[in-house]
Amino acid sequence: xxxxxxxxxxxxxxxxxxxxxxxxxxxxxxxxxxxxxxxxxxxxxxxxxxxxxxxxxxxxxxxxxxxxxxxxxxxxxxxxxxxxxxxxxxxxxxxxxxxxxxxxxxxxxxxx
Amino acid sequence: xxxxxxxxxxxxxxxxxxxxxxxxxxxxxxxxxxxxxxxxxxxxxxxxxxxxxxxxxxxxxxxxxxxxxxxxxxxxxxxxxxxxxxxxxxxxxxxxxxxxxxxxxxxxxxxxxxxxxxxxxxxxxxxxxxxxxxxxxxxxxxxxxxxxxxxxxxxxxxxxxxxxxxxxxxxxxxxxxxxxxxxxxxxxxxxxxxxxxxxxxxxxxxxxxxxxxxxxxxxxxxxxxxxxxxxxxxxxxxxxxxxxxxxxxxxxxxxxxxxxxxxxxxxxxxxxxxxxxxxxxxxxxxxxxxxxxxxxxxxxxxxxxxxxxxxxxxxxxxxxxxxxxxxxxxxxxxxxxxxxxxxxxxxxxxxxxxxxxxxxxxxxxxxxxxxxxxxxxxxxxxxxxxxxxxxxxxxxxxxxxxxxxxxxxxxxxxxxxxxxxxxxxxxxxxxxxxxxxxxxxxxxxxxx
Numbered sequence: 001x002x003x004x005x006x007x008x009x010x011x012x013x014x015x016x017x018x019x020x021x022x023x024x025x026x027x028x029x030x031x032x033x034x035x036x037x038x039x040x041x042x043x044x045x046x047x048x049x050x051x052x053x054x055x056x057x058x059x060x061x062x063x064x065x066x067x068x069x070x071x072x073x074x075x076x077x078x079x080x081x082x083x084x085x086x087x088x089x090x091x092x093x094x095x096x097x098x099x100x101x102x103x104x105x106x107x108x109x110x111x112x
Numbered sequence: 113x114x115x116x117x118x119x120x121x122x123x124x125x126x127x128x129x130x131x132x133x134x135x136x137x138x139x140x141x142x143x144x145x146x147x148x149x150x151x152x153x154x155x156x157x158x159x160x161x162x163x164x165x166x167x168x169x170x171x172x173x174x175x176x177x178x179x180x181x182x183x184x185x186x187x188x189x190x191x192x193x194x195x196x197x198x199x200x201x202x203x204x205x206x207x208x209x210x211x212x213x214x215x216x217x218x219x220x221x222x223x224x225x226x227x228x229x230x231x232x233x234x235x236x237x238x239x240x241x242x243x244x245x246x247x248x249x250x251x252x253x254x255x256x257x258x259x260x261x262x263x264x265x266x267x268x269x270x271x272x273x274x275x276x277x278x279x280x281x282x283x284x285x286x287x288x289x290x291x292x293x294x295x296x297x298x299x300x301x302x303x304x305x306x307x308x309x310x311x312x313x314x315x316x317x318x319x320x321x322x323x324x325x326x327x328x329x330x331x332x333x334x335x336x337x338x339x340x341x342x343x344x345x346x347x348x349x350x351x352x353x354x355x356x357x358x359x360x361x362x363x364x365x366x367x368x369x370x371x372x373x374x375x376x377x378x379x380x381x382x383x384x385x386x387x388x389x390x391x392x393x394x395x396x397x398x399x400x401x402x403x404x405x406x407x408x409x410x411x412x413x414x415x416x417x418x419x420x421x422x423x424x425x426x427x428x429x430x431x432x433x434x435x436x437x438x439x440x441x442x443x444x445x446x447x448x449x450x451x452x453x454x455x456x457x458x459x460x461x462x463x464x465x466x467x468x469x470x471x472x473x474x475x476x477x478x479x480x481x482x483x484x485x486x487x488x489x490x491x492x493x494x495x496x497x498x499x500x501x502x503x504x505x506x507x508x509x510x511x512x513x514x515x516x517x518x519x520x521x522x523x524x525x526x527x528x529x530x531x532x533x534x535x536x537x538x539x540x541x542x543x544x545x546x547x548x549x550x551x552x553x554x555x556x557x558x559x560x
């Protein structure tokens with residue numbers, strides 16, 4: 001009976017070693033966790049799904065914008081940094097920040 | 113016409129045509145987002161990120177010079193969808209065409225359904241090759257004549273004119289989807305169709321735009337409990353009561369609309385058991401099914417997940433009958449593919465007309481074919497380097513590790529920005545359409 005236990009322990013160790021060697025996926029996971037230690041506990045799951053469902057969200061609240069404009073009469077509104085592509089809640093977006101969406105007036109190049 | 117019912121490897125694939133701009137600087141609007149042959153294969157439609165549809169028509173075969181099949185030339189092009197902004201939800205609605213599906217031809221006109229994230233449209237494409245001439249009260253240019261100058265009467269007649277192809281929107285199916293539409297599928301009854309978004313599937317009648325029936329709803333009461341979304345859906349090719357939908361967790365559910373009005377309870381659940389000891393952070397992401405397609409026979413269905421293509425027998429739910437590795441060498445690159453978001457790329461897959469070969473895309477403008485009978489596979493490249501007509505494509509090989517042989521390409525040299533997500537196979541012939549980022553390639557088998 002007691003002879004089995006050390007055997008089981010070394011079998012487990014061996015599997016772990018085997019995992020690192022034979023499973024490229026687990027090795028990649030270890031790499032990712034090393035780079036991003038705070039990565040979500042749930043693998044895959046809700047974070048991605050919620051991001052997927054929220055695609056296309058643009059935050060522009062005209063009420064906030066006008067209130068802010070009224071309060072800061074002379075000062076400049078905190079505008080987005082020119083390199084920021086995502087409009088988030090940290091600053092008041094201005095109409096200029098939101099990219100203008102117009103339909104393509106040009107014909108597709110496939111038809112050229 | 114005895115075409116060899118050949119496998120992917122018995123066939124010698126040749127370059128036929130390439131459409132689109134040559135320059136490397138790709139405008140976002142030109143990114144091809146869907147490719148679809150119609151039921152006869154005579155027409156080939158593409159949709160792009162700019163909301164435009166381009167339809168190509170195959171030339172009638174020249175019986176004398178039959179060293180190649182007819183070429184595909186532009187038949188019609190139109191703006192299907194335009195960008196919109198939903199002010200109520202602060203949501204930008206992209207004009208990108210997610211899917212195009214053709215209706216079978218019933219009369220002289222052609223009909224197709226095209227969809228973006230929110231709205232499906234039924235387009236009628238019709239030809240006009242005659243016009244009326246000889247009106248009494250109108251000049252030829254349309255100006256009205258002074259009736260007092262009319263001294264004789266004539267009967268207007270139809271005279272031939274240069275062919276004009278017109279596209280007009282006949283139905284607009286809107287406001288039925290809260291989430292983003294990923295699939296549309298026309299029922300074999302040719303009267304109804306389904307549209308699927310991340311959480312719901314709706315059933316429409318082609319004639320009725322102000323109403324649609326919800327047939328699947330997987331939205332949890334509490335969104336915090338959301339664990340999976342619908343990734344693709346398709347009607348069975350022959351059974352008008354049957355459809356399937358795939359999920360981000362790698363499962364496929366088959367539903368029977370005769371069972372109940374709301375098909376939340378599946379009739380069959382197709383899922384391959386996973387070895388829990390192999391589970392990693394990436395497991396669920398790479399198991400997410402990006403495309404599901406029934407075989408023409410209706411006996412099988414094919415699913416595409418990040419690394420493989422699986423063929424399922426509808427009679428067997430517990431595992432696929434065939435599994436083909438598309439690019440297994442990427443398994444040791446998952447960390448970087450996650451960081452650059454490529455792990456979320458949605459590859460499509462397709463069957464050939466006889467269901468003997470399946471095809472799907474990969475990176476570096478490579479695409480793969482798997483012959484189900486011979487079990488052989490081939491990797492080909494869509495590149496302008498091979499663009500002399502009737503040039504046979506050379507098979508490509510990726511070297512996973514170790515010594516790279518001559519003509520092989522190493523995994524680290526693959527260009528992950530060159531993705532082939534959309535491919536289509538002519539329903540009857542060995543002609544394939546392969547979309548790179550902004551170019552459409554047409555290949556056909558070598559005709560001797």
